[in-house]
Amino acid sequence: MRILGVDPGTGICGFGVISVPKKGPTILLDSGVIATPPHTPLPERLLDIFNSLNDIIREDKPDCISIEKLFFMQNITTGISVAEARGVVLLVAAKHDLPIFEYSPNEIKKAMTGYGHADKKQMQEMVRLHLKLDDIIKPDDASDAVAAAIVHSMFSRNGDIEHETRY
Amino acid sequence: MRILGVDPGTGICGFGVISVPKKGPTILLDSGVIATPPHTPLPERLLDIFNSLNDIIREDKPDCISIEKLFFMQNITTGISVAEARGVVLLVAAKHDLPIFEYSPNEIKKAMTGYGHADKKQMQEMVRLHLKLDDIIKPDDASDAVAAAIVHSMFSRNGDIEHETRY
Numbered sequence: 001m002r003i004l005g006v007d008p009g010t011g012i013c014g015f016g017v018i019s020v021p022k023k024g025p026t027i028l029l030d031s032g033v034i035a036t037p038p039h040t041p042l043p044e045r046l047l048d049i050f051n052s053l054n055d056i057i058r059e060d061k062p063d064c065i066s067i068e069k070l071f072f073m074q075n076i077t078t079g080i081s082v083a084e085a086r087g088v089v090l091l092v093a094a095k096h097d098l099p100i101f102e103y104s105p106n107e108i109k110k111a112m113t114g115y116g117h118a119d120k121k122q123m124q125e126m127v128r129l130h131l132k133l134d135d136i137i138k139p140d141d142a143s144d145a146v147a148a149a150i151v152h153s154m155f156s157r158n159g160d161i162e163h164e165t166r167y
Numbered sequence: 168m169r170i171l172g173v174d175p176g177t178g179i180c181g182f183g184v185i186s187v188p189k190k191g192p193t194i195l196l197d198s199g200v201i202a203t204p205p206h207t208p209l210p211e212r213l214l215d216i217f218n219s220l221n222d223i224i225r226e227d228k229p230d231c232i233s234i235e236k237l238f239f240m241q242n243i244t245t246g247i248s249v250a251e252a253r254g255v256v257l258l259v260a261a262k263h264d265l266p267i268f269e270y271s272p273n274e275i276k277k278a279m280t281g282y283g284h285a286d287k288k289q290m291q292e293m294v295r296l297h298l299k300l301d302d303i304i305k306p307d308d309a310s311d312a313v314a315a316a317i318v319h320s321m322f323s324r325n326g327d328i329e330h331e332t333r334y
Contacts, residue, residue, distance in 0.1 A: 041261075041332065042257055042332055043257040043258065043260045043261035043267055043332060044261050046254055046257050046258040046261060047258055047261035047262055050258050050262075070247060079247075079250075080237060080246075080250045080253075083246075083247045083250030083251050083253075083254065084250050084251065084253055084254030084257065085254060086247075086250075086251055086254070087213055087250065087251030087252060087253070087254030087255050088254050088255065088258055090209055090210040090213050090251060091210065091213040091214055091217050091254075091255055091258070093210045094208075094210035094211050094213060094214035095214055095217075100210055165208065165209055165210060
């Protein structure tokens with residue numbers, strides 16, 4: 001199974017694709033960020049995210065998408081723009097007929113580190129260990145996207161459907 | 168000039184297209200709602216909005232899009248889903264290279280009725296009068312979308328650029 005993890009944001013949108021064989025270790029196929037220069041108009045940023053995700057899906061052929069759930073907003077302006085980017089990710093999933101699963105930041109941290117309040121550094125290190133990489137994945141946003149993909153691989157072993165985005 | 172007004176929402180997304188000649192009255196070309204059955208998964212709703220808006224733009228050939236600004240949220244869950252739909256509308260604008268303008272609910276009400284706190288009924292009636300229609304536009308969401316388009320026609324007479332969506 002191949003899983004595309006996405007960490008949505010309009011300034012920087014992280015992504016990562018992992019391959020989870022029935023036996024043997026999980027392999028990192030691709031990771032990076034979709035980044036637009038500062039002051040790029042928001043509609044253009046969203047179009048860039050849309051086009052880039054379409055390309056990634058065509059190239060890496062994931063079977064599903066895993067994304068961090070947005071369930072509260074510390075900052076209303078940032079929250080709105082993250083939700084706008086999320087809308088584009090959900091749209092891309094539907095366009096390619098891929099199921100999309102959502103996990104709260106807390107679920108992702110807990111599944112990766114055993115601790116719901118792990119910091120960025122601990123998270124990056126656990127992603128590195130899980131994939132047996134020499135170095136952590138940079139930047140943060142790419143590592144976070146890969147973490148979302150890894151967490152879905154853990155939950156899906158148990159036939160996870162409760163995290164599927166429905167309404 | 169042709170203006171596509173959109174009232175974004177994931178359950179129901181209103182739209183309306185007006186033609187604003189240099190001289191003479193504004194004409195309503197098209198209006199309606201993009202509605203999906205209850206319990207349709209969110210990604211499918213967003214895809215439906217995306218496909219429908221693409222069709223409307225190809226058919227009605229608007230020069231720009233006008234949309235209600237989301238700047239506070241009464242209900243966080245509804246707010247997130249409206250922002251997700253908004254993201255798709257902004258994406259469609261960029262895809263067709265159409266400028267998109269945003270007006271706050273207050274600006275729209277004030278421009279249409281002279282009163283920033285007009286109710287739904289007053290708004291529908293003012294939309295009807297502005298377009299010299301026999302009946303109000305139904306449902307509310309379609310009338311609201313047409314109102315956003317009319318308000319942009321008013322502001323754009325003064326060479327409005329401050330309402331263009333940028334960052």
